[in-house]
Amino acid sequence: MNNQALFNFLLRIGDTNLILAQRLSEWTGHGPFLEEDLALTNIALDLFGTSRSVLEYAAKIEEKGRTEDDLAFLRGEREFVNPLICELPNGDYAFTIARQCIVDAFQLHFYSELVKSKDETIAGISAKAIKETKYHFRHSASWMERFGNGTEESHERLQNALNFIWAYTEDVFATDAGYNELIKTGIVPEMAAIKSAWEKSMNEVLAKSSVSKPENVFMQKGSLKGIHTEQFGYLLTEMQYMQRAFPGAKW
Amino acid sequence: METIDLEQHFDAKLAKNEMIEPKDWMPDNYRKHLIRQISQHAHSEIVGMLPEGNWITRAPSLRAKIVLLAKVQDEGGHGLYLYTAAETLQISREELLDQLHTGKAKYSSIFNYQTLTWADIGAVGWLVDGAAIMNQVMLQRTSYGPYARAMVRICKEESFHQRQGYEIMCHLAFGTPAQKEMAQDAMNRWWYPTLMMFGPKDANSSNSANAIKWKIKRESNDELRQRFVNQTVAQAEYLGIKIPDENLKWNETKKGYDFSDPDWAEFNNIIHGHGPCNKERIGARVKAHENGKWVREAAAAFGKKQNAIDVAA
Ligand SMILES: [Fe+2]
Ligand SMILES: [Fe+2]
Numbered sequence: 159m160n161n162q163a164l165f166n167f168l169l170r171i172g173d174t175n176l177i178l179a180q181r182l183s184e185w186t187g188h189g190p191f192l193e194e195d196l197a198l199t200n201i202a203l204d205l206f207g208t209s210r211s212v213l214e215y216a217a218k219i220e221e222k223g224r225t226e227d228d229l230a231f232l233r234g235e236r237e238f239v240n241p242l243i244c245e246l247p248n249g250d251y252a253f254t255i256a257r258q259c260i261v262d263a264f265q266l267h268f269y270s271e272l273v274k275s276k277d278e279t280i281a282g283i284s285a286k287a288i289k290e291t292k293y294h295f296r297h298s299a300s301w302m303e304r305f306g307n308g309t310e311e312s313h314e315r316l317q318n319a320l321n322f323i324w325a326y327t328e329d330v331f332a333t334d335a336g337y338n339e340l341i342k343t344g345i346v347p348e349m350a351a352i353k354s355a356w357e358k359s360m361n362e363v364l365a366k367s368s369v370s371k372p373e374n375v376f377m378q379k380g381s382l383k384g385i386h387t388e389q390f391g392y393l394l395t396e397m398q399y400m401q402r403a404f405p406g407a408k409w
Numbered sequence: 410m411e412t413i414d415l416e417q418h419f420d421a422k423l424a425k426n427e428m429i430e431p432k433d434w435m436p437d438n439y440r441k442h443l444i445r446q447i448s449q450h451a452h453s454e455i456v457g458m459l460p461e462g463n464w465i466t467r468a469p470s471l472r473a474k475i476v477l478l479a480k481v482q483d484e485g486g487h488g489l490y491l492y493t494a495a496e497t498l499q500i501s502r503e504e505l506l507d508q509l510h511t512g513k514a515k516y517s518s519i520f521n522y523q524t525l526t527w528a529d530i531g532a533v534g535w536l537v538d539g540a541a542i543m544n545q546v547m548l549q550r551t552s553y554g555p556y557a558r559a560m561v562r563i564c565k566e567e568s569f570h571q572r573q574g575y576e577i578m579c580h581l582a583f584g585t586p587a588q589k590e591m592a593q594d595a596m597n598r599w600w601y602p603t604l605m606m607f608g609p610k611d612a613n614s615s616n617s618a619n620a621i622k623w624k625i626k627r628e629s630n631d632e633l634r635q636r637f638v639n640q641t642v643a644q645a646e647y648l649g650i651k652i653p654d655e656n657l658k659w660n661e662t663k664k665g666y667d668f669s670d671p672d673w674a675e676f677n678n679i680i681h682g683h684g685p686c687n688k689e690r691i692g693a694r695v696k697a698h699e700n701g702k703w704v705r706e707a708a709a710a711f712g713k714k715q716n717a718i719d720v721a722a
Contacts, residue, residue, distance in 0.1 A: 183478055311707070315703070409469040
């Protein structure tokens, strides 16, 4: 395969959506109230949908006869390349929302550039994802605002969530040599511009939410090399249980 | 108008098969019966999210996961339509939820059974949603307008659920020996609980008579149960799955199947809180509600502040 860089990139996007959706779907049936339960489930559904399209394309690019399900359910911990933030356990609703807002803001700016990709399939998937992500970001940013300005308790919970999670923000923008190759061929955008657009958006949301941006944070990294948090293995164990227990079965 | 005239007017409307609307006069017992039935139905939808939700994180393919997640979300949506319909009878969502959490209100006992394997997700969709549809199709013509209209929206989605459940069963029934075994095991565990879903036998059903008089219900428990069995036998045969009933036999005179009663003692135990998962189900609902308290409070406080700003501006 001479498309290794493209394959790796597709895994990155597919895993980002898959693992975050897996976490969000843990809330289904347990949300803070019914309307919000439905709204969060909607977001999970969008992300699963994107991950499925992207992994399907990755499998095709790889040309090894694997399917999107093989990629989702039969890779090990070290082969997953989602940003670490996606796999962090849900915590309370403030944590879930803070995690979501950070990723939504990233995805919004990222897809807005990725839609110009020279790769038509990627451009098509991005066009659909932009529409969805706009709604996701509006949802998470408006909850940030409510928590930050709602009650003392909600403010404190949101600030605590941000203080913990901020260490995982830089890892979202990680790139490697393969990614830089793809920039040259016009398949993916420069990450630096995306990061500054993300920073601007986050600064706005944080200001509106009357919370402060954590300063002097030591940044966690490793996702592009498949170095995960300890919780990740448990997430995979649960997600992959059926495919591992019944090899070769069709569902 | 005197109460007696109002009552005559109400009866006349029912006789003409006209809908009763929230603003219409209605007998107190009719209102009470409706609140009980609609809220019970709403609670069943949201408690019903739990046994199936139990498999979302373990669904065996991306497609199966998306289909299941969307289904569970649909059930939540049904709960929302129904709570809204109940609210037209002058009772608040908060009161309704409180009745669920304190055990004052009931929900369908079927959701107190465990989903132990992936095949249970197929069996629930095929059998449980299938049985629910029998009831719900009838309720599209129920006499209370908001309830009937909620049921029309719900029924559209329910038929998908049953088809999706049956599709899961097809994959299993025509799959590996382990999958077939899983499918049969699910059938063995879900068959009788599903029959219980139609409620006690007509002879023992205290609420049925009024419900039929008021045209809230239009067919009896036994009629619906019989129709369900008649429809399901052929579907099971196609799958090569055996219905766990030695007495199941075609009866030419009644043009329907004879079948065994479920264990009504077990049914009564579950209704009285002693099913396999009663405590877990209510526990999960209460926990979600309590954990969500600060979220709802924050939203309310923020809404108030925004209003104050809007008024000032
Ligand atoms: Fe439903
Ligand atoms: Fe359903």
